[in-house]
Amino acid sequence: DAGQYWLPLFHSSSVGSTNWSGLKDETLDNYIDTVNVTVDKEERKVLFQKIWDRLDELHPFVVLAVPNELYGVREDLVGAEDFYDGRLNYLGNIALKD
Incomplete structure (x- = not known):
């Protein structure tokens, strides 16, 4: 499930462990918290898109490859x-x- 990746990578509670960017954003935290307890597939799709959009606004890091x-x-x-x-x-x- 895609929801398992957002909390360790971008949630404020993970700063200092797996949130290497140090990102702290209350709006993003709320989306992540909500998607992790939402069962409805369509609601989750909407929330995942909101997470992507918020990350696009914040640019917590630049991936170089x-x-x-x-x-x-x-x-x-x-x-x-x-x-x-x-x-x-x-x-x-x-x-x-x-």
């Missing part, structure tokens, strides 16, 4: 034939043709 992905390959590479699937792929088994 360097994907391990190929966007094009040389014709003489072996092992990269199925890498055009839109997913991140392990590049350790790629080699030049003999």
Whole structure:
């Protein structure tokens, strides 16, 4: 369930442990608290969207990533034939043709 991730990452009660950004926001805390006790699927969808929107407003951190992905390959590479699937792929088994 997606609700299990919001409390440790962004709730004020988790500052100093798993809330590495140090974010403290009463509005966000209320959304997280409410979604974690809401059973109705449609209500939860609305609350999750409110959480995303609030996080977008607050920008608690910037995610930096360097994907391990190929966007094009040389014709003489072996092992990269199925890498055009839109997913991140392990590049350790790629080699030049003999």
